[in-house]
Structures are given as C-alpha cells and as structure tokens.
Amino acid sequence: PQVVFSGIQPTGVPHLGNYIGALRQWKNYHDASFSVEATTRHSTEQYFSIVDLHALTASLPKEQRKQLRKESFASLLAIGLKNTGTTTVFFQSHVSHHSELMWILSNVASTGYLSRMTQWKSKLNLPDETSLDADEATAVLKLGLFSYPVLQAADILLYDTTLVPVGHDQLQHVEFTRNLARSFNSYLTEADGKPVFTIPEAVVVPGKRIMSLRKPTQKMSKSDTDPRSRISIIDSPEEIRQKLRAAVTDSLTEISYDPETRPGVSNLIEIYKHVTEIPASCHEIARDNQNLSMKGLKDMVSTAIIKELGDIRPRFLQLMKQDNEILTEEIALGASRAQSKAGAVFSNVQKSLGIS
Ligand code: ATP
Ligand code: MG
Known part of the structure; x- marks a missing residue:
C-alpha cells in the first residue's frame, strides 16, 4: 500500500x-x-x-x-x-x-550537502550563491534552520x-x-x-x-504582512470580492495571458484555471473572456473562489x-x-x- x-x-x-x-x-x-x-x-x-x-x-x-x-x-x-x-x-x-x-x-x-540547499538562504534573504562560510551567513544562521x-x-x-x-x-x-x-x-x-x-x-x-494579489511577481504567502495580498481560505465572500477588486492588474483594456508583461491579470487567470480545474489552457481562458472588463474578470474569479471554498469558513469558526x-x-x-x-x-x- x-x-x-x-x-x-x-x-x-x-x-x-x-x-x-x-x-x-x-x-x-x-x-x-x-x-x-x-x-x-x-x-x-x-x-x-x-x-x-x-x-x-x-x-x-x-x-x-x-x-x-x-x-x-x-x-x-x-x-x-x-x-x-x-x-x-x-x-x-x-x-x-x-x-x-x-x-x-x-x-x-553531510553539512556540505545541507549548505547547498536554497531554503535557508531564501529565509535569510541571502543570494542563492552565498556559501556557508560567508561571514554574513554564519553570523545569523541558526543550526535549526540549517x-x-x-x-x-x-x-x-x-x-x-x-x-x-x-x-x-x-x-x-x-x-x-x-x-x-x-x-x-x-x-x-x-x-x-x-x-x-x-x-x-x-x-x-x-x-x-499562486502569486500575491498585491505584488504579483511574488508568491502568495502566509508570512506576507499585508493581508490583502492573499485570499485566506476562511475569508467571507465579501472579503474575497473586496480583495479581488483591489488586486493589482494594469491599465490595458483587453484581457490577455502573459505572465511576463502582465503578471497581475495572468495571475487572476491562473487562479481561475486552478480553482475551477477547467481543462482549458490559460491562453484559451483569456481568449474566451477577452472582452470582459477588468472588473468583470475579477468578479468571475471571485465567484469561482467563493464557490470552491464553500463552507470552509463556517466550519472553521465553529471549530475555533x-x-x-x-x-x-x-x-x-x-x-x-x-x-x-x-x-x-x-x-x-x-x-x-x-x-x-
Ligand atoms: P510561509 O510564508 O510561512 O512559508 P507558505 O504560504 O509558504 O507560508 P508553507 O507552510 O511554507 O506556506 O507551505 C505549505 C504548502 O503550500 C507547501 O506544499 C507549499 O509548496 C504550498 N504553497 C505555499 N505557497 C504557495 C503558493 N503561493 N502557491 C502554491 N502553493 C503554495
Ligand atoms: Mg513557505
């Protein structure tokens, strides 16, 4: 098994x-x-x-x-x-x-193998090429993180x-x-x-x-200090709509998918695809909705998220x-x-x- x-x-x-x-x-x-x-x-x-x-x-x-x-x-x-x-x-x-x-x-x-891992570097905000004996690293790196x-x-x-x-x-x-x-x-x-x-x-x-709603080139993270950067699984439908409305996009009018030049909109399309699990590519989703306004796209994404999260929120509140x-x-x-x-x-x- x-x-x-x-x-x-x-x-x-x-x-x-x-x-x-x-x-x-x-x-x-x-x-x-x-x-x-x-x-x-x-x-x-x-x-x-x-x-x-x-x-x-x-x-x-x-x-x-x-x-x-x-x-x-x-x-x-x-x-x-x-x-x-x-x-x-x-x-x-x-x-x-x-x-x-x-x-x-x-x-x-092996400590050599551990020192080549990237996670402790990213948690300390050190460049990936930092070596363990760099002074800056040994000064702040705790054994537990290493x-x-x-x-x-x-x-x-x-x-x-x-x-x-x-x-x-x-x-x-x-x-x-x-x-x-x-x-x-x-x-x-x-x-x-x-x-x-x-x-x-x-x-x-x-x-x-899934990327941050505020800084769409960074990943959505629990430790981001700005709660508007993420949708919590226990947000109320109204909170979800508000956060989506405030999500950083751009001022182009058409909807299109291009993570390089349009990270904000592309993240919303990506979220829609994964939340609904529809078997279409992000490009296809963008094409099918190209005439939506940005507000229209955001509403479509909020609705999909609210539906997928369902009754997680009331169950959580009860358990707490x-x-x-x-x-x-x-x-x-x-x-x-x-x-x-x-x-x-x-x-x-x-x-x-x-x-x-
Ligand atoms: P922290 O900021 O405290 O590291 P986190 O949001 O990165 O929190 P973790 O507890 O480190 O969350 O990760 C839990 C799981 O969620 C892991 O499997 C991780 O790969 C996944 N995960 C974390 N952030 C994202 C994201 N933005 N998109 C997709 N998966 C994610
Ligand atoms: Mg993490």
Whole structure:
C-alpha cells in the first residue's frame, strides 16, 4: 500500500495558494481512501502533519504560537480532513520520535550537502550563491534552520512513506531524504534482512504557484504582512470580492495571458484555471473572456473562489469556539495514531543500531 506524508507549517490560516498547491490534494487522498476501489484493493494511508517543530525556526510570543497552532489544526478539519479510516492529522510536536530520529539521521547528513540547499538562504534573504562560510551567513544562521531538511527527512521516514506531495521548492528536500535513507540502508538492516527505511518518491503537485494579489511577481504567502495580498481560505465572500477588486492588474483594456508583461491579470487567470480545474489552457481562458472588463474578470474569479471554498469558513469558526470538543478529540486522536505508527518504525531503527 502507498503511504502519503505531507506537512504544513502553523504560520497562519492557509491561503488559496496553500489550498491549491497542497491542501486540496490532501483532501483528494483522504476522499480516495474511502472509495470502493480503495477499500477492496490499493488502499493508501495518509499522514498530514502540522509541523510545529519546524516553525520554531521563527521566534514568536507564546500566546501567538498557541493561536496559530490551533488555527492551523482547525483549518485542516474545516477543509474536510479527519482522523478516520486511513487518515491521520496530527501535530508534529506530539510525536517525540521526529526529534529523536532527526538526531540519528544527523550522524549521516553531510553539512556540505545541507549548505547547498536554497531554503535557508531564501529565509535569510541571502543570494542563492552565498556559501556557508560567508561571514554574513554564519553570523545569523541558526543550526535549526540549517538542519531543517534533516528534521524533514525524519518526518517522512518515520511513517514508511512512499509518496510525498510537494511544491517545486521542496523537491531538493525529498531528494536529500532519499539520499539519507539510502546511506542508512546500506549498512542498517532489520532482523529479517530488510532495509530499515522505505525510499520515498516526491509527487509534484501540478500547477504554477499562486502569486500575491498585491505584488504579483511574488508568491502568495502566509508570512506576507499585508493581508490583502492573499485570499485566506476562511475569508467571507465579501472579503474575497473586496480583495479581488483591489488586486493589482494594469491599465490595458483587453484581457490577455502573459505572465511576463502582465503578471497581475495572468495571475487572476491562473487562479481561475486552478480553482475551477477547467481543462482549458490559460491562453484559451483569456481568449474566451477577452472582452470582459477588468472588473468583470475579477468578479468571475471571485465567484469561482467563493464557490470552491464553500463552507470552509463556517466550519472553521465553529471549530475555533472555546472548548470545541471535536477539535480537542481530533488533536488527541491524531497524536495517538501517529505515535503508534512512528513508534513501530522508530523501534526498528533502534534495533538495527543496537540501541533498543
Ligand atoms: P510561509 O510564508 O510561512 O512559508 P507558505 O504560504 O509558504 O507560508 P508553507 O507552510 O511554507 O506556506 O507551505 C505549505 C504548502 O503550500 C507547501 O506544499 C507549499 O509548496 C504550498 N504553497 C505555499 N505557497 C504557495 C503558493 N503561493 N502557491 C502554491 N502553493 C503554495
Ligand atoms: Mg513557505
């Protein structure tokens, strides 16, 4: 059977980019595991984690961290995920094996390889060609941010994961995970001679990144300080219409698709295509709507988004009410389900190292 693992950072309520680029696929895996075919034959198991240990690379006041974690969990339940069947939704910090396996993996992870990864550079806003011994880099780079891919490898390997749905930016991390797993397997075997780790494959979610509504050459992001730059999955229909109306476009009158010269309009067309999943290209969508006014295009896109997000907002608001029992129960259930799977894999790792 296939095992899917994917994570999201508790850095805010997910936005439309997260939804199209990740969460909608999570929901698809969840739903597909309930299909008649899945229950009779190739059933998948899926683990969806709120990676709150990864989020510790950014410092935050405690109360804010608590709130963000809660909102993130409620968001996953609101889009329709649930600890049932073969789906597990959990906080990474509730399963101590993530940190423990990270230490073990650290003993085969090459610092040279880690220093060539681009994520720590982009988080520190350093150019990609910055080398680790550049003074500026070592002065500000914390070990946690630098070794982030090792924790990510632990996340993936702990569940015998076969498939990792990721965006393009994460591909190098999955490749790193595969390398680590192979290095370990080459000298570690289970009692019955099987390799300890399953080698995972990345599944790249199709579709371009959704760009910011305010700065359409930058990606839509939870950490952008301007909330008008993104559509949150819990925005009200009125908020969605307002944000779309305020989206940066240009003053040309016709609608056309050209991400280079018309990034704003092109992003709206891109959003429309991915939200509706219509089988037309962006050029075709632009041609079919070329006589719309900019306002007309924006209204068409808002309507499509509002329809796709459906009742995520009321469900989220319900889950966020104080002492919501469903939220509390799901958090506990997710923790125990994840612990039992990860515990079994971790115990094999311990045995194969002679430290059980
Ligand atoms: P942050 O600014 O805190 O990094 P983020 O918006 O980039 O937040 P992540 O938690 O880093 O969100 O990513 C969660 C998932 O959403 C990942 O699979 C990532 O590839 C995807 N994703 C993030 N931003 C976009 C986007 N603009 N378009 C499409 N997919 C996205
Ligand atoms: Mg990100």
